[in-house]
Amino acid sequence: MSITLLRLGHRIFRDQRITTHCALTARAFGCEKMIYSGEKDRETEKSVKDVVKRWGGNFEIYYEKNWKNFLKNSSQKKILLTMYGVNLPNVIDKIRNESDIVLIVGSEKVPSEIYGMIDYQVAVTLQPHSEVAALAVFLDWYFKGKEMDIKFSNAKMEIIPMEKGKNIKLS
């Protein structure tokens, strides 16, 4: 089972925080890596890698200038998350049969060529909101909530859950 997130059209100035949220959400909810296109952004890459170093696991982030070639050469099933797609509850059972997936999220506008390159397009509600929210809820449904208990290997920091306040175990 392998899920890659493909983030299209990253712009350093405008998208840095949202792209970082996408990457960290992908990691926390069970993706293996994020590939992003648009503007190469060493700062975002570094902040994601810093989280992986501290919080563990093997999540990776790569830049890919030519996302079309990447999709053409990939044998994974391609799933575009967009409010225009089939609503998640109506398609998730079928998608759970696919174990090797590229999940695609855009920035402001998704290039229309994408529609010829995908296997599914999935809406998480049919309302405008956030690619971060769509990504998290998609993965939560895909994994049926099991991602809530992922243990990340080699974590230097680990949270001890508390009813109030903070408790972090360092190792």
Add this chain to the structure above:
Amino acid sequence: MSITLLRLGHRIFRDQRITTHCALTARAFGCEKMIYSGEKDRETEKSVKDVVKRWGGNFEIYYEKNWKNFLKNSSQKKILLTMYGVNLPNVIDKIRNESDIVLIVGSEKVPSEIYGMIDYQVAVTLQPHSEVAALAVFLDWYFKGKEMDIKFSNAKMEIIPMEKGKNIKLS
């Protein structure tokens, strides 16, 4: 049943997009309104109100300078979403018994006074990711996925779900 989102510490320059994503996610996933503190931001308010005008429903956004007074005077149950809390699967059944809720999400750092003012703190995974993701997944679990089919009244735009491409019904 009434759920309010309280977004703390908004900064116009740094948080505008994330705060907007929080508001739109709150709307799409069944909250009634978002109250935000920090810097008053007419542009964010306008963009959220524009979405409501076009896509329907009664979602509201308000600025509240004094969030502590707001929480002190509120009779709603106060739930802080934070990675340090009790993991969602271990507490959601209890929280579903509460029908009148303020959900609280911070920006970079949450002021420590908050811990004396809340009823629950809930983690959505015990990993660092995104307040937008945490909010969406919390609401999805709270509503057991029923929010996926919310119909918004007086929508001028409505999506006709498609397996490929876009179809928007205008009225």
